[in-house]
Amino acid sequence: MKKNYWYIxxxxxxxxxxxxxxxxxxxxxxxxxxxxxxxxDPWYYYRLIxxxxxxxxxxxxxxxxxxxxxxxxxxxxxxLVYLGSIIAIATGHTQGEALRSVLAFVPVLxxxxxxxxxxxxxxxxxxxxxxxxxALLIAMIPGQYLQRSILGFNDHHCWETFWMITTLALYTYxxxxxxxxxxxxxxxxxxxxxILAGIAYGMYLDTWAPxxxxxxxxxxxVAVSLIxxxxxxxKGLIEVTAxxxxxxxxxxxxxxxxxxxxxxxxxxxFQLLILLGCLALLIxxxxxxxxxxxxxxxxxxxxxAYPITFLSLTILSIALLGILAPxxxxxxxxxxxVIQPKGGALxxxxxxxxxxxxxxxxxxxxxxxxxxxxxxxxxxxxxLCYLLYRKREPKYLLTLLWCIVMFIALWGQNRFAYxxxxxxxxxxxxxxxxxxxxxxFYDYIxxxxxxxxxxxxxTRVVLSxxxxxxxxxxxxxxxxxxxxxxxxPNKEWWDALTWLKNNTPDGNYDAYYYQLxxxxxxxxxPYPYPFETYGIMSWWDYGHWIEAIxxxxxxxxxxxxxxxxxxxxxxxxxWFFTAFTENESKYIAEKLNVKYVISDVEMLTGKYYAMAxxxxxxxxxxxxxxYEGPWLVYVTPYGMGLAPTIYEVPPNAKVVGPINIPSEKxxxxxxxxxxxLDCSGLSHYRLIYESQPVSQLSWMGFQETIYKQxxxxxxxxxxxxxxxxxxxxxxxxxxxxxxxxxxxxxANADTVTVEVKVKTNQGRIFTYSNAxxxxxGTYEIVVPxxxxxxxxxxxxxxxxxxxxxxxxxxxxxxxxxxTGKEIRIDLI
Numbered sequence: 001m002k003k004n005y006w007y008i009x010x011x012x013x014x015x016x017x018x019x020x021x022x023x024x025x026x027x028x029x030x031x032x033x034x035x036x037x038x039x040x041d042p043w044y045y046y047r048l049i050x051x052x053x054x055x056x057x058x059x060x061x062x063x064x065x066x067x068x069x070x071x072x073x074x075x076x077x078x079x080l081v082y083l084g085s086i087i088a089i090a091t092g093h094t095q096g097e098a099l100r101s102v103l104a105f106v107p108v109l110x111x112x113x114x115x116x117x118x119x120x121x122x123x124x125x126x127x128x129x130x131x132x133x134x135a136l137l138i139a140m141i142p143g144q145y146l147q148r149s150i151l152g153f154n155d156h157h158c159w160e161t162f163w164m165i166t167t168l169a170l171y172t173y174x175x176x177x178x179x180x181x182x183x184x185x186x187x188x189x190x191x192x193x194x195i196l197a198g199i200a201y202g203m204y205l206d207t208w209a210p211x212x213x214x215x216x217x218x219x220x221x222v223a224v225s226l227i228x229x230x231x232x233x234x235k236g237l238i239e240v241t242a243x244x245x246x247x248x249x250x251x252x253x254x255x256x257x258x259x260x261x262x263x264x265x266x267x268x269x270f271q272l273l274i275l276l277g278c279l280a281l282l283i284x285x286x287x288x289x290x291x292x293x294x295x296x297x298x299x300x301x302x303x304x305a306y307p308i309t310f311l312s313l314t315i316l317s318i319a320l321l322g323i324l325a326p327x328x329x330x331x332x333x334x335x336x337x338v339i340q341p342k343g344g345a346l347x348x349x350x351x352x353x354x355x356x357x358x359x360x361x362x363x364x365x366x367x368x369x370x371x372x373x374x375x376x377x378x379x380x381x382x383x384l385c386y387l388l389y390r391k392r393e394p395k396y397l398l399t400l401l402w403c404i405v406m407f408i409a410l411w412g413q414n415r416f417a418y419x420x421x422x423x424x425x426x427x428x429x430x431x432x433x434x435x436x437x438x439x440x441f442y443d444y445i446x447x448x449x450x451x452x453x454x455x456x457x458x459t460r461v462v463l464s465x466x467x468x469x470x471x472x473x474x475x476x477x478x479x480x481x482x483x484x485x486x487x488x489p490n491k492e493w494w495d496a497l498t499w500l501k502n503n504t505p506d507g508n509y510d511a512y513y514y515q516l517x518x519x520x521x522x523x524x525x526p527y528p529y530p531f532e533t534y535g536i537m538s539w540w541d542y543g544h545w546i547e548a549i550x551x552x553x554x555x556x557x558x559x560x561x562x563x564x565x566x567x568x569x570x571x572x573x574x575w576f577f578t579a580f581t582e583n584e585s586k587y588i589a590e591k592l593n594v595k596y597v598i599s600d601v602e603m604l605t606g607k608y609y610a611m612a613x614x615x616x617x618x619x620x621x622x623x624x625x626x627y628e629g630p631w632l633v634y635v636t637p638y639g640m641g642l643a644p645t646i647y648e649v650p651p652n653a654k655v656v657g658p659i660n661i662p663s664e665k666x667x668x669x670x671x672x673x674x675x676x677l678d679c680s681g682l683s684h685y686r687l688i689y690e691s692q693p694v695s696q697l698s699w700m701g702f703q704e705t706i707y708k709q710x711x712x713x714x715x716x717x718x719x720x721x722x723x724x725x726x727x728x729x730x731x732x733x734x735x736x737x738x739x740x741x742x743x744x745x746x747a748n749a750d751t752v753t754v755e756v757k758v759k760t761n762q763g764r765i766f767t768y769s770n771a772x773x774x775x776x777g778t779y780e781i782v783v784p785x786x787x788x789x790x791x792x793x794x795x796x797x798x799x800x801x802x803x804x805x806x807x808x809x810x811x812x813x814x815x816x817x818x819t820g821k822e823i824r825i826d827l828i
Contacts, residue, residue, distance in 0.1 A: 010135070014136045022111050023105075025483040025484045026152065026484060029485050036100075038147075039155065041558060044557075045155060050095060051516075061073060064517050065553050066559075070527055071520050075559075111139075118135045118425060119135040121134075122134040122135070122429055133433055134428070141370055146482060160207055165422050166200040170196045184236055194239070201214065205248055209266060212264075215248070221401055222237050225397060238286050245278050262327055350415035353411065377424040377425075383430060406423045444456055493600070493731075496691050497549040498549065500734060505534075509551050526593075534595035536553060536595070536598060537573060543562070556572060571592055574615040579670045581668075605704065605707075608666075609623075626666045627661060631644050634650065634656060642710075664718075678758070680769045682784070686784035689734040690793070691733070694729070708724050724767075725766060740782035740784045742781075748804055751771055751803070752781055753771045755768065758796065774803065795812075803828075808825055
C-alpha cells in the first residue's frame with residue numbers, strides 16, 4: 001500500500017473495535033426473551049418508526065397516545081424516524097421483534113461511522129497522525145457516548161454527535177479548500193465542500209431541533225475571528241459559514257412548522273428564524289468588510305470596525321427583540337439555563353451537574369465516562385491554546401471555542417458527556433501526537449519499516465509505548481466492561497406490560513395505535529378521542545414502555561410530561577403517588593381518567609425520592625416530609641437491625657450500610673399503600689397482577705422488607721390495619737381503579753374493620769385490611785377485592801367484617817366492586 005494511505009488500516013481497525021464493543025459484548029443483553037431495546041426513548045422511536053412504516057412516507061408529529069388525556073407534539077426529529085423506516089422496509093422487517101432486531105443495529109452504525117468524520121476533522125485541523133489517534137479513541141471511549149451508540153439504544157443522541165463531528169469535519173475541510181484556492185467562488189471543489197458541510201448540518205438539525213445553537217456557535221466563531229482579524233487569516237470564513245447555514249436552512253424548512261408555536265426543542269419556525277438571523281449577520285459582516293474605508297474616513301481605525309459594529313449590533317438586537325419579540329429574546333436567554341437545572345429536574349440522572357453528581361466535586365465521573373482520554377485531553381487543550389497563540393490558525397480557534405462550549409455544557413448537565421467524548425478524542429489525539437513526536441517515536445517507526453535502524457533510544461521507545469498504553473488500555477478496558485449490559489425493560493416489566501396489553505379492555509387501541517392523528521385544538525383540554533379511552537398511571541420513566549409494548553396510554557412519560565406537583569396543585573404522577581389521602585389521589589385519577597396504576601419496587605425505594613422532589617419542589621422539602629433520616633443497617637447472628645447512629649450498633653455487629661427511614665407521612669401515601677401494603681387502607685384500588693418477586697438478596701428487596709418491618713412495628717396498629725408479611729413481593733404490580741363495593745349498616749363500636757385473604761398470580765398470599773369509624777351508630781366502608789373475578793389475583797376467603805365482638809362474613813364478585821354495589825350488614 002502506498003505511504004500516503006498508511007492511515008487506512010488504522011481506520012479499519014478503529015471500525016472493527018467499535019463494532020466489537022457495540023455488538024459482541026451487549027448481544028446477550030439485547031437478544032433475550034425478546035428483542036429488548038435499551039433505555040426509554042428508543043422505545044418511543046420504535047413506536048414512531050412502526051407507525052411511520054404503516055403510513056409511509058407520513059409520520060406522527062402529534063401523538064394522543066401519551067401524556068394522556070391531552071396528547072403531545074413530538075420533538076423527535078425526522079432523520080432517525082425515516083432512517084429506521086427505510087432500513088426496515090428495505091429489509092422486510094417492519095413490525096414487532098423483527099423490526100426491533102433491525103433497529104437495534106442502527107445506533108451501532110452511527111458509532112462505527114463516526115470514526116471517519118473524526119479522522120477527517122482531526123486530520124484537517126492538525127495532521128493525519130492526530131486524525132488516526134482520535135479515530136481510534138472515539139471507537140472505544142466509554143461512558144455515555146458508548147452507551148448511546150451501542151446495540152439496542154436506537155436514539156438520536158448518537159446521530160447528534162455523528163452529524164456534529166461530520167459538520168465540523170466538512171466545514172474545516174471547506175475552510176482549507178477556500179484558503180488554498182485563489183478564486184474559491186469560481187472553484188467547484190470549494191463550493192461543493194461548503195455545500196456538503198451544509199448538508200451535514202441540515203442532517204444535524206433534522207436529528208435534533210436544539211442544534212440550531214450550532215449555527216449561533218459558527219456565527220460567533222466568525223465574529224471572534226473577524227474581531228481578531230489582525231492575527232488570523234479570515235479568507236472564506238464568511239462565505240463558507242453562510243453557505244453551510246443557508247443549505248442547512250433549506251433542509252430544515254420542510255419541518256419548520258410541525259408544531260404551531262415557538263420552541264427551542266420542537267420543530268417550529270423559531271429554529272428557522274435563528275438560522276436566517278445568523279445568515280443576516282454574516283451578510284452584514286461582509287458588508288462591514290466593504291465599508292472599512294468609510295470607517296477610516298470617520299476616524300475609526302480599520303481593526304476596530306468589527307468590534308464596534310458587533311457591540312452596536314448586540315445592543316441594538318437585544319433592545320429590538322425586547323420590544324418587538326420578547327418571547328424570542330427570553331428563549332435565547334433561556335438557552336443558558338441548561339447549565340443550571342433546578343428542582344425536580346435535578347432528579348433526572350442525565351440532567352445532574354457532571355462533576356457534582358454525588359453532591360460534592362469529583363473527577364470520578366470523568367474517569368467513568370472518558371477513561372484516560374479526559375486527563376490526556378486536558379493537557380491537549382492546554383497545548384491547543386499554545387498552538388493557537390503561536391500559529392494563529394482559524395481552525396485552531398474553531399476547535400478551542402468548540403472545546404470551551406462543550407465543557408460548559410458538560411459542567412451543567414452530565415447528559416452532554418456524549419458530546420464531550422468528541423472533544424476528548426480530538427484533544428487526546430493532539431497531545432499524544434505531540435509527545436510521540438517529541439520522543440521521536442515516529443522516526444523510529446519509519447526506520448524500522450525501512451530497515452534503517454540507527455540512533456534508537458530505548459528509553460524514548462519505552463516511554464512512547466507507555467504513553468500509548470496509558471491512554472488506550474484503561475480507556476478500552478472501561479468500554480469493554482461497560483458495554484456488556486444495556487438497560488431497558490427487564491423480564492418483570494416485559495411480562496407485566498404484555499399481560500396488560502392482553503388482559504385489559506382493548507376497545508380500539510391496537511387499530512388506533514397505527515393511525516395518524518389530527519393535532520389537538522387545545523392542549524389544555526382533553527384530546528377528543530374517537531372512542532372510550534383510559535389512562536395508565538405510573539412514574540414517568542415507564543411511559544414509553546407502556547405505550548410501545550402494551551399499546552396503552554400513559555399519563556406521564558420520559559418527556560417529563562404528566563408529572564404534576566403538589567406545590568402548584570398540578571394533577572400528575574408525582575402528586576398521585578405521594579398523595580396522603582385517597583380523596584387526593586381520587587381527584588387526580590378522575591382529572592386524568594386513570595383506570596390502571598403500575599408500580600415497581602424501584603418506585604417504592606430508590607425512585608421514591610424523585611417523585612417526592614417533583615411533588616414538593618425541592619429535595620430539602622421532600623426529605624423533611626417523607627423521611628426521618630438515614631439509619632444504619634447492621635447484621636448480627638440473630639438477624640438484621642437498624643440503628644440511628646454508629647454508637648447504637650451492637651458490639652460485633654456488621655454494618656451493611658445506610659438506609660433512609662420513611663416517615664409516618666411516607667406510609668400514608670398512595671405509593672406505600674399500593675405497593676407495600678397491597679392496597680390495604682385503600683378502597684378503590686385492587687392488585688390484579690404482579691410479576692416475579694424481587695430477590696430478597698437485592699438491595700431493593702432488602703429495603704422492601706425493612707419498610708414492612710417498620711410498618712408492622714410502628715404504624716399497623718396506629719392506622720388500624722393488619723401487619724403485613726415481611727417478605728418481598730412482585731417487582732412490578734398492576735392495580736385497577738374500581739368504585740368498590742360499599743358495605744354499610746349499624747354498629748355498636750367505635751371502629752369497624754374488614755379483612756380478606758388474597759392470592760396473587762404468583763401464589764403469594766396476603767391479607768387486605770381496612771377500617772372505618774362508626775358515626776352516630778352507623779358505618780360505611782368500601783372494599784375493592786372480589787372472590788369471583790376474571791383477574792388472576794383474587795380473594796380466596798370470604799371477607800371478615802368486625803365491630804367489637806360482632807363478626808360477620810360476605811363475598812363479592814367483579815360486578816359488585818366495579819359498579820359500586822351497596823350491601824347492608826348490621827353489626828349489632
